[in-house]
Amino acid sequence: MAEHLDPEEMVELALERVSPHAADPRLGHIARCQSCRAEWAELRRAAQAVRDITAADLPSLPPEHVWDSIARQLGPCSPPPGARRPPPVRRWSTGARGRLAAVCLTAAFFLGGAVIWWGPWDQPAAVRPQQRTQLAPFGAQRALGTVELEQRAGGERNLLVRVRGLPATAGYFEVWLMDRTAGRMIALGVLGPSGSATLPLPRGVDLAVYALVDVSAQPYNGNPAHSGRSLVRGPLSLGIPSPADRAPIP
Amino acid sequence: MGTTSLSGPSGSAGLRHPPVEETRECELLAAGLLNGDERCFAAIYRRWGPLVHTLASRTLGDAREAEDVTQQVFLAAWRGRGGFRPERGPLGAWLVGITRRKTVDALAARSRRGELATAAAQSPARRSAHDVAASPESALDRVLIADELSRLPGPQREVLCLAFYEDLTQAQIAERTGIPLGTVKSHARRGLHRLRRRISEGGESGG
Numbered sequence: 124m125a126e127h128l129d130p131e132e133m134v135e136l137a138l139e140r141v142s143p144h145a146a147d148p149r150l151g152h153i154a155r156c157q158s159c160r161a162e163w164a165e166l167r168r169a170a171q172a173v174r175d176i177t178a179a180d181l182p183s184l185p186p187e188h189v190w191d192s193i194a195r196q197l198g199p200c201s202p203p204p205g206a207r208r209p210p211p212v213r214r215w216s217t218g219a220r221g222r223l224a225a226v227c228l229t230a231a232f233f234l235g236g237a238v239i240w241w242g243p244w245d246q247p248a249a250v251r252p253q254q255r256t257q258l259a260p261f262g263a264q265r266a267l268g269t270v271e272l273e274q275r276a277g278g279e280r281n282l283l284v285r286v287r288g289l290p291a292t293a294g295y296f297e298v299w300l301m302d303r304t305a306g307r308m309i310a311l312g313v314l315g316p317s318g319s320a321t322l323p324l325p326r327g328v329d330l331a332v333y334a335l336v337d338v339s340a341q342p343y344n345g346n347p348a349h350s351g352r353s354l355v356r357g358p359l360s361l362g363i364p365s366p367a368d369r370a371p372i373p
Numbered sequence: 374m375g376t377t378s379l380s381g382p383s384g385s386a387g388l389r390h391p392p393v394e395e396t397r398e399c400e401l402l403a404a405g406l407l408n409g410d411e412r413c414f415a416a417i418y419r420r421w422g423p424l425v426h427t428l429a430s431r432t433l434g435d436a437r438e439a440e441d442v443t444q445q446v447f448l449a450a451w452r453g454r455g456g457f458r459p460e461r462g463p464l465g466a467w468l469v470g471i472t473r474r475k476t477v478d479a480l481a482a483r484s485r486r487g488e489l490a491t492a493a494a495q496s497p498a499r500r501s502a503h504d505v506a507a508s509p510e511s512a513l514d515r516v517l518i519a520d521e522l523s524r525l526p527g528p529q530r531e532v533l534c535l536a537f538y539e540d541l542t543q544a545q546i547a548e549r550t551g552i553p554l555g556t557v558k559s560h561a562r563r564g565l566h567r568l569r570r571r572i573s574e575g576g577e578s579g580g
Contacts (some may be wrong), residue, residue, distance in 0.1 A: 168514065168569075172515050173537050176518060180515040181523075182513070182516065183426065183427055189443050190415075194449050229474055368495050
């Protein structure tokens with residue numbers, strides 16, 4: 124038996140969507156080697172799952188009544204898991220959730236996360252008073268943006284948002300903070316005519332929960348809810364632990 | 374690493390938890406569960422509730438049933454906490470295992486109901502809501518992978534996202550990002566293997 128396939132070659136095969144029936148010399152070995160075949164099958168399964176993820180596959184919190192019901196059955200003194208409740212938020216208007224269930228959302232969701240890391244890698248930890256994050260285009264949109272968090276004396280925080288390539292609109296563009304399920308959000312304000320805005324963050328808003336920045340096109344219909352038409356979206360930071368990670372541990 | 378500069382007055386300075394810290398927190402939560410600590414249990418619900426709920430809803434394709442299963446899973450975990458053996462695997466994997474069993478029970482109950490009420494009685498709308506249940510295993514894979522992807526170290530996730538969602542080769546990723554090709558390859562390899570482990574183990578790789 125020839126030597127097993129190099130682990131990097133194996134990963135390359137999985138990333139490149141090489142069909143099992145392709146005339147690829149690397150597949151010759153896999154056809155003959157049971158252990159390589161098994162490993163490749165598992166890697167392809169994982170790769171396929173990554174490609175097939177939709178917004179609906181992103182872990183999302185169950186409704187609050189689920190915990191209430193569990194807590195009632197635990198005993199009388201269970202603390203609610205949402206003890207650190209976020210400020211009042213708006214929800215998607217009806218139907219918006221359905222429209223979000225597209226693969227491109229996930230791509231944008233994760234790609235938004237991708238961009239923030241370029242640059243600072245492996246460089247000395249320079250003091251950066253402001254962190255600039257790229258906002259990735261959302262769905263079929265072509266807009267691109269950046270967002271910076273500005274820390275001011277006294278704990279005041281501003282978001283500096285700039286978006287290029289905005290489509291023509293008869294409405295306006297609104298900036299939102301949203302959680303990772305895109306289920307809860309806070310409207311921060313509107314973009315100016317040049318596509319930029321400096322918007323104060325509500326004091327005490329937990330950016331570990333409201334980890335995404337989103338810019339939507341809103342019609343002048345008097346409905347304050349998110350229109351469901353997101354143009355760009357990106358995370359304010361990465362690797363944020365879920366709220367439970369910061370739960371008090373006795 | 375630049376991302377931590379988001380720390381604010383809310384005390385979220387440790388925004389990026391290295392896996393080892395996450396593992397440690399999971400161990401503390403597991404220990405709390407074994408001691409019957411309800412505060413820990415609430416934290417466990419916050420940490421794994423979304424995963425359990427989404428696994429159930431994507432497998433069952435029915436919001437009400439998914440909420441029921443979520444409730445059953447956590448009540449079973451609380452009442453059966455004495456049966457959790459940390460040495461056999463992490464808490465997350467244990468919870469995912471319970472979720473799988475409860476989901477299978479729910480599907481079995483549904484098919485029993487379906488035998489009583491004939492298939493013809495099922496409305497097309499309800500059937501379409503069950504589309505995702507057609508391949509529960511791939512739905513499980515997707516939810517576990519989505520969760521694990523969000524927990525990968527940033528560089529690994531970025532490389533994989535560029536490969537999968539922008540269809541870039543590893544050489545193109547290196548060119549686009551300025552990361553040496555060898556580093557890109559090692560991020561891709563580690564990241565993809567971690568994802569693979571997550572679905573082959575069905576639970577938590579990191580704790």
